[in-house]
Amino acid sequence: xxxxxxxxxxxxxxxxxxxxxxxxxxxxxxxxxxxxxxxxxxxxxxxxxxxxxxxxxxxxxxxxxxxxxxxxxxxxxxxxxxxxxxxxxxxxxxxxxxxxxxxxxxxxxxxxxxxxxxxxxxxxxxxxxxxxxxxxxxxxxxxxxxxxxxxxxxxxxxxxxxxxxxxxxxxxxxxxxxxxxxxxxxxxxxxxxxxxxxxxxxxxxxxxxxxxxxxxxxxxxxxxxxxxxxxxxxxxxxxxxxxxxxxxxxxxxxxxxxxxxxxxxxxxxxxxxxxxxxxxxxxxxxxxxxxxxxxxxxxxxxxxxxxxxxxxxxxxxxxxxxxxxxxxxxxxxxxxxxxxxxxxxxxxxxxxxxx
Amino acid sequence: xxxxxxxxxxxxxxxxxxxxxxxxxxxxxxxxxxxxxxxxxxxxxxxxxxxxxxxxxxxxxxxxxxxxxxxxxxxxxxxxxxxxxxxxxxxxxxxxxxxxxxxxxxxxxxxxxxxxxxxxxxxxxxxxxxxxxxxxxxxxxxx
Numbered sequence: 001x002x003x004x005x006x007x008x009x010x011x012x013x014x015x016x017x018x019x020x021x022x023x024x025x026x027x028x029x030x031x032x033x034x035x036x037x038x039x040x041x042x043x044x045x046x047x048x049x050x051x052x053x054x055x056x057x058x059x060x061x062x063x064x065x066x067x068x069x070x071x072x073x074x075x076x077x078x079x080x081x082x083x084x085x086x087x088x089x090x091x092x093x094x095x096x097x098x099x100x101x102x103x104x105x106x107x108x109x110x111x112x113x114x115x116x117x118x119x120x121x122x123x124x125x126x127x128x129x130x131x132x133x134x135x136x137x138x139x140x141x142x143x144x145x146x147x148x149x150x151x152x153x154x155x156x157x158x159x160x161x162x163x164x165x166x167x168x169x170x171x172x173x174x175x176x177x178x179x180x181x182x183x184x185x186x187x188x189x190x191x192x193x194x195x196x197x198x199x200x201x202x203x204x205x206x207x208x209x210x211x212x213x214x215x216x217x218x219x220x221x222x223x224x225x226x227x228x229x230x231x232x233x234x235x236x237x238x239x240x241x242x243x244x245x246x247x248x249x250x251x252x253x254x255x256x257x258x259x260x261x262x263x264x265x266x267x268x269x270x271x272x273x274x275x276x277x278x279x280x281x282x283x284x285x286x287x288x289x290x291x292x293x294x295x296x297x298x299x300x301x302x303x304x305x306x307x308x309x310x311x312x313x314x315x316x317x318x319x320x321x322x323x324x325x326x327x328x329x330x331x332x333x334x335x336x337x338x339x340x341x342x343x344x345x346x347x348x349x350x351x352x353x354x355x
Numbered sequence: 356x357x358x359x360x361x362x363x364x365x366x367x368x369x370x371x372x373x374x375x376x377x378x379x380x381x382x383x384x385x386x387x388x389x390x391x392x393x394x395x396x397x398x399x400x401x402x403x404x405x406x407x408x409x410x411x412x413x414x415x416x417x418x419x420x421x422x423x424x425x426x427x428x429x430x431x432x433x434x435x436x437x438x439x440x441x442x443x444x445x446x447x448x449x450x451x452x453x454x455x456x457x458x459x460x461x462x463x464x465x466x467x468x469x470x471x472x473x474x475x476x477x478x479x480x481x482x483x484x485x486x487x488x489x490x491x492x493x494x495x496x497x498x
Binding site: 097101103105106107108109110111112113114116117118119120121122124125128169170171172173174175218220221224225226 | 397404439442454457486
């Protein structure tokens, strides 16, 4: 299947889930995917819809798409927006041999390829500052694999132990294959509408309490940019807008291009102190039965790589109580954190309806 | 999300950044310096990101800096690097200001550390260009 066919298939499934017909969709926001696919005009044409509003975002993670959908609805441009993503990058042969940053012509002569490069640098800096160990980093992949063993949709469900993790070779030292996201085919779609309209539908809705965004477009002209210190500003913004305290968050989703992102964002959002991310994940806090469930689908390290979109799908499923053996009891509030490279960050707070 | 492996050779023809590689071929570590505010610019750009003045003069700067952090590539993502693994990519904070992605040479990967003092060296890459790489300052590595 082509990337756009997959995206339309995801749209079909999301419509069926929500109880809407495609003619009800008056907004379409797509996310460009590998190979330049995922353009709104192509996907809308393939899906046979004529929404009042349509747009493509050149970067995904679904957070930016979700926020745009909410703004479109608030502005009165549409009432019911489908956010859609599809990719066939595994079968289409994406080997992730892309430059590691946005200045590829300046850095590929030095062999700076793949997101694992800057991630390894960020981890080495964290280790230099705080003494974080490879065993602690490995605890992230191990915890997410534990979640994945409970998720029938996950691609990697074989148990992973810390010894097994440490016995695998480095890819970009100190990162191993299990620290780096999968390459997968697949798609995701979410329907965003008003609370009033959602109340009339058969599906149980999830409420978007707040969203926040931040940029660091000057990238490495900023000190310590690979540590993304600017993400902390999102934490200060989003909880007051959502009307919650950080302690109210039951589920955390972190777009995990690498395990290092999880380490960074747990600290940036204050789930542990700066520098304490290593001991925090090594304690088992983020795995099944832990006090702060993180990436309960297995994340991009174990479930599948959908540029963060599946994190939001999983948050919705958990808040609806649909997750079977991996269901987190009494989960009412979920937070989804994502970044676009080292230049943008976003966060959304979702709540189970009625909470 | 670009798909094709990028060329591993510097592009000396690039109208904005080509000068960097040609300066290196002449043994100079040069950057655009803003004629209005003096900001030392990296990456190359037609406009100063501090004061928005257009242009800027290429000027040599001091070759010293320190390693902010580093990564050791054990896998070749591009065939040009298959014979080089393991190799070290580092983010260098130059004393002159710019933060540069480059390679560390003349040092074993196990000995690299954050904060290591380094200086620029030039490695020819074709007839007109050189790569700017970094080597430890004398006395930085315990024998």
